[in-house]
Amino acid sequence: MKSKQRTYWWIDAILFTGFLVAFFLSFTGVELHQWIGVIGGLLALYHLLLHMDWVEAVSQRFLKSANGNVQLKYLIDGTLLAGFSGIVGTGLVISSWLKLALTNYSTWLYVHILASIITLLVLVIKLAMHWKWIARAVQIALKRQPAVAYKPTQLQPVPATMQGMDRRAFLRVMGVAGGASMFALLSATKSLAGLQSDVTTSSVLSSTNANLSSVSDNSSYSQFSSSFYSGTGSCSIQCGKRCAYPGHCRRYTDADGDNYCDLGECS
Structure with a gap:
């Protein structure tokens, strides 16, 4: 693997791993979660700068290009850029660092989690489109090829099991990436459900408080309010x-x- 390709692979691997870890807030805690988000955003920006030549070339001939595969990749990358921007932006707004006085904190948090879920789903699609490159890069990065003595070149038929090997490689790549992503999505949906429950509880409490405030201040109300x-x-x-x-x-x-x-x- 060339040095540039190896760099790309490590950046993508770190970015994907960090993105998944950030979904488990109960494991990282708020402070580490925020640092992972900032570092991940910077890595995503660096990833974009590394591929800026490709982005500019495709942008100039996007509508004129007849290659639907290139256009699809461009749209996916654009969606990922918007997704990561939304995640980092909303994350900073609700972060404990800025401590902004937000009256609609739950809405910002909801958008933050929803943007993370959508971005992860799009990222899994991108991984599926590049699975061959990922499988080859992982194999080269983790397996050192031993030195082989020189042998004359001999023509050999293509093994009939090549298609089966490709299928197994695809299942390995997408099995690991898809399985990890599924756990992250479950964690995110659980957070959304908890947030919705908190919003509902808060609304009920607010409604109850409003009703109780209209009741005359007597001994029975004071006793109920205290026990409530x-x-x-x-x-x-x-x-x-x-x-x-x-x-x-x-x-x-x-x-x-x-x-x-x-x-x-x-x-």
């Missing part, structure tokens, strides 16, 4: 979401290590 928010009548909570680790909110804290946000526990 604390369950014991001797303590209070600051947030009704009770997010499980790592939560979907930048205010998440867990000083007692019980995997629940302290703001949603009795204090």
Whole structure:
């Protein structure tokens, strides 16, 4: 493998691996997740710069080109560029670094997760289109060819099992990439479901609070309100979401290590 091709392969491998790891927020934590996102965005930009000649050439003759395969690759790469830009952009907006006062934080987080899911699906399609190059690159990178003594060139028939070998190579590449991507997608969809549940819970609590505020301030209401928010009548909570680790909110804290946000526990 040429040095340039080897560089391309390592960049793509690191970018894909980091992208998958970023889906498991419970494993990385918020801080490492954010660093992976920034570094991944820079690697994606570097990847684009390495292929800028191809991008410019195809851009100039995109509509005139009769090669549908090239046009499809161009559209996929454009979608990936938009996807990674959206992921990094929304990630910075909701990051704990900037600490922006967002009234619609859940919406930004929803767009961030949804953009990640769509980008991963498109990335799997791109991997499927380049599976031969990936399989060959992996084989060369991981297997050192031993020195072979010189032998006269002999014509030999093409093995009949070549098609079977190609099929096995395809299954290996897409099995690893597809399996890892499936786990990442399951993690992302679980986060979306949890976010939707939190939004629903928040809406119910807001509606309940509005209804309770219209009730006269009497002893029965005070007793109900105390038990509703604390369950014991001797303590209070600051947030009704009770997010499980790592939560979907930048205010998440867990000083007692019980995997629940302290703001949603009795204090």
